[in-house]
Amino acid sequence: MKSVFKNSKIATQFTINEQVVLFHGDCLDLLEQIPDKSIQLVVTSPPYNIGKEYENRLKIEDYIEQQAEVIKECVRILTDKGSICWQIGNHVDNGVIIPLDTILYPIFKEMGLVMRNRIVWHFEHGLHCSKRFSGRYETIVWFTRKVKDYVFNLDPVRVPQKYPAKKYFKGPKAGQYSCNPLGKNPGDLWDIPNVKSNHIEKTEHPCQFPVELIERLVLAMTNENDWVLDPFLGVGTTVIAALKHNRRGVGAEILDRYAVIAKERVQKAINGTLKTRPMNKPKYDPQQAGNKLITPPWQYNTIVTSDDLKLFEKNEEYHIESS
Numbered sequence: 001m002k003s004v005f006k007n008s009k010i011a012t013q014f015t016i017n018e019q020v021v022l023f024h025g026d027c028l029d030l031l032e033q034i035p036d037k038s039i040q041l042v043v044t045s046p047p048y049n050i051g052k053e054y055e056n057r058l059k060i061e062d063y064i065e066q067q068a069e070v071i072k073e074c075v076r077i078l079t080d081k082g083s084i085c086w087q088i089g090n091h092v093d094n095g096v097i098i099p100l101d102t103i104l105y106p107i108f109k110e111m112g113l114v115m116r117n118r119i120v121w122h123f124e125h126g127l128h129c130s131k132r133f134s135g136r137y138e139t140i141v142w143f144t145r146k147v148k149d150y151v152f153n154l155d156p157v158r159v160p161q162k163y164p165a166k167k168y169f170k171g172p173k174a175g176q177y178s179c180n181p182l183g184k185n186p187g188d189l190w191d192i193p194n195v196k197s198n199h200i201e202k203t204e205h206p207c208q209f210p211v212e213l214i215e216r217l218v219l220a221m222t223n224e225n226d227w228v229l230d231p232f233l234g235v236g237t238t239v240i241a242a243l244k245h246n247r248r249g250v251g252a253e254i255l256d257r258y259a260v261i262a263k264e265r266v267q268k269a270i271n272g273t274l275k276t277r278p279m280n281k282p283k284y285d286p287q288q289a290g291n292k293l294i295t296p297p298w299q300y301n302t303i304v305t306s307d308d309l310k311l312f313e314k315n316e317e318y319h320i321e322s323s
């Protein structure tokens with residue numbers, strides 16, 4: 001990591017002149033240390049109230065109330081041009097799903113924020129459902145204050161064009177390349193691998209998000225030296241994404257074992273030794289990689305049926321069709 005923060009010390013309490021703060025405790029206790037309008041980006045994945053080891057399952061009304069308390073504080077500390085991104089999935093109760101962004105939306109709205117995007121984060125690994133389709137996306141709902149000049153830097157997050165060689169074929173620009181050479185807008189459907197067993201960033205946390213997911217938000221919604229906050233920090237991903245791009249990072253984690261891992265990972269990020277999956281690296285394609293496991297073993301064998309036998313008798317060539 002090339003970072004102006006490479007010699008940073010990790011502080012445990014927030015003051016505006018720090019560069020990295022890892023608060024071990026309840027996020028509301030961290031939030032009360034932070035002055036009004038001082039954080040440029042709040043990005044988090046809160047507990048989903050589904051009984052994970054790090055949460056007490058609450059009645060949905062109580063969960064909403066608890067989230068509202070945290071969101072209210074996040075709005076208070078948000079700069080005028082700042083952004084809040086809530087990365088969230090479904091609350092599941094007896095096989096019935098409640099998309100959490102839909103029930104949290106009114107809280108953000110009542111607090112005077114407006115939604116700029118509802119980003120769909122698609123990934124391929126997760127629980128296999130037998131009574132409904134397996135869940136393979138979550139959302140990131142992005143809010144700002146009701147202002148025109150919120151920070152949004154598109155160029156640093158552009159992705160390669162599909163047809164970079166395409167040219168205008170008529171008009172005053174005929175013959176010139178029609179696309180932006182810096183790449184295209186990544187859109188609001190993000191196909192980024194989630195952190196499961198083979199992912200280079202995997203720790204023992206069951207729900208960490210990939211650093212590259214947050215890097216895109218950090219680059220687009222902040223400038224160097226700005227503060228990025230995660231009230232539910234887990235193993236430190238948001239702070240790592242911030243530091244990678246010379247932003248200041250602050251987060252709270254309530255559980256000891258995740259706070260310890262967060263500290264280790266953030267220290268490695270500061271030292272430049274933390275391995276993360278590079279942004280925009282193409283997804284692994286088993287077919288392209290020639291992985292043999294993509295052929296079902298039962299297709300290796302000749303299935304002999306009476307029709308097959310007739311073919312043999314006629315001495316005709318026999319092909320097994322691939323599915």
Ligand SMILES: C[S@@+](CC[C@H](N)C(=O)[O-])C[C@H]1O[C@@H](n2cnc3c(N)ncnc32)[C@H](O)[C@@H]1O
Nearest residue numbers: 026027054208209232233234235237252253254
């Ligand atoms: C969904 S996980 C976030 C994981 C994180 N995005 C990462 O990449 O590691 C939510 C985290 O919030 C923590 N948590 C729950 N309630 C909290 C609270 N009141 N204050 C601070 N952290 C809390 C949990 O222990 C858990 O690690």
